[in-house]
Amino acid sequence: MTNIVEHIKTLLGGEVFFLLLTLGSFLLGVLLYKRTKISLLQPLLVSMIIIIPFLKITGIEYQVFYEKTRLLSFMLGPSVVALGYVLYEQIEHIRGNVISILTSVFVGSLVGILSVVLIAKLFGADRLLTASLAPKSVTTPIAMNLAENTGGVPSLAAVFVVICGLFGGLVGPLILHRIGVKSSIAKGLALGSASHALGTVKAMEMGALEGAISGLAIGIMGVMTALLIPFVERFF
Amino acid sequence: MIKGTFFILLFYLLGEIISLLLNGFIPGSVIGMVLLFLSLLFKIVRPEWLKKTATVITRNMAIFFVPAAVGLVAYVELLSNSLVTIFSAIIISTILTIIVVGLVQQVLENKIGAKKK
Numbered sequence A: 001m002t003n004i005v006e007h008i009k010t011l012l013g014g015e016v017f018f019l020l021l022t023l024g025s026f027l028l029g030v031l032l033y034k035r036t037k038i039s040l041l042q043p044l045l046v047s048m049i050i051i052i053p054f055l056k057i058t059g060i061e062y063q064v065f066y067e068k069t070r071l072l073s074f075m076l077g078p079s080v081v082a083l084g085y086v087l088y089e090q091i092e093h094i095r096g097n098v099i100s101i102l103t104s105v106f107v108g109s110l111v112g113i114l115s116v117v118l119i120a121k122l123f124g125a126d127r128l129l130t131a132s133l134a135p136k137s138v139t140t141p142i143a144m145n146l147a148e149n150t151g152g153v154p155s156l157a158a159v160f161v162v163i164c165g166l167f168g169g170l171v172g173p174l175i176l177h178r179i180g181v182k183s184s185i186a187k188g189l190a191l192g193s194a195s196h197a198l199g200t201v202k203a204m205e206m207g208a209l210e211g212a213i214s215g216l217a218i219g220i221m222g223v224m225t226a227l228l229i230p231f232v233e234r235f236f
Numbered sequence B: 001m002i003k004g005t006f007f008i009l010l011f012y013l014l015g016e017i018i019s020l021l022l023n024g025f026i027p028g029s030v031i032g033m034v035l036l037f038l039s040l041l042f043k044i045v046r047p048e049w050l051k052k053t054a055t056v057i058t059r060n061m062a063i064f065f066v067p068a069a070v071g072l073v074a075y076v077e078l079l080s081n082s083l084v085t086i087f088s089a090i091i092i093s094t095i096l097t098i099i100v101v102g103l104v105q106q107v108l109e110n111k112i113g114a115k116k117k
Helices: A002-012 A015-036 A041-056 A062-068 A070-074 A076-089 A099-122 A125-132 A140-149 A154-178 A182-206 A208-235 B002-021 B026-041 B047-059 B061-081 B082-114
Strands: none
Touching: A002 A015, A015 A041, A015 A062, A015 A070, A015 B061, A041 A062, A041 A154, A041 B061, A062 A070, A062 A154, A062 B047, A062 B061, A070 B061, A076 A140, A076 A208, A076 B002, A076 B026, A076 B047, A076 B061, A099 A125, A099 A182, A099 A208, A099 B082, A125 A154, A125 B082, A140 A154, A140 A208, A140 B061, A154 A182, A154 B002, A154 B061, A154 B082, A182 B026, A182 B082, A208 B026, B002 B047, B026 B047, B047 B061, B061 B082
């Protein structure tokens, strides 16, 4: 009898259980998002809202959870590499606009990083916080990687990326309308550059071209930001 | 799927090696992404080799962030102490980025369009 209890204990402390917990919370998030369409209910956020209290209540160390779900975190790197294919798929949309697109995303990336770092510094943020904030406009796996490289915290960066994405997706279309941006390429590019995948969701609602360009902007923004951050890093 | 996985991992490894040589200046995954993109562009790698794997991986990307994002648990105090900083910085910077990219792109497009005429 005690044998069975021991076995169950081992199972509950093993990879299968923690992977189920993660996949289950995520699925619940997908379901909630589909049902309610409330953009705050991102599957990633829902998973955090479920798993963080779960770890707190059961007293399981974060390190244990992280180790047991290694399989998922490992995929972060390959998924960034796979974006290269997505970028390639969208290449037809940018013929004739390559230079203008690269220029505007470059300027946007520079303004985005400098402004977020400057404001954070004005409020007295330390290096840890500043380095986690700097890559807020790029897609989560790249942002986490960049934050870690510069002395920030990947998980903080992930949360800031989501906040930035939610906010930009919410106000982006309004701002673009206000300042009189009418070009589809410009709209998609602005949403994708400022708010990555969550901006792209909004861009897709505006139109197919906006959506495709926005997806493209995610990749370009990731590369530009990765190139720029080492130069801005000294101000962190 | 296996072919796609092979090439994605191959480019990831190449990216990591180059990143190492550059002292980690740019993350290996980002270099791998650029290399994969260029290889597709210059027809070194065929898109159909990657289509399936790349689509599956990128469509479900968000799940891969969960373990790291849960790491937030250790920083709850820092977060609640810096809420004003965080929100001001993110909100202002995001608005600026949207305005700058939108306007610069539109102005450049109009200029190029005018030249063509």
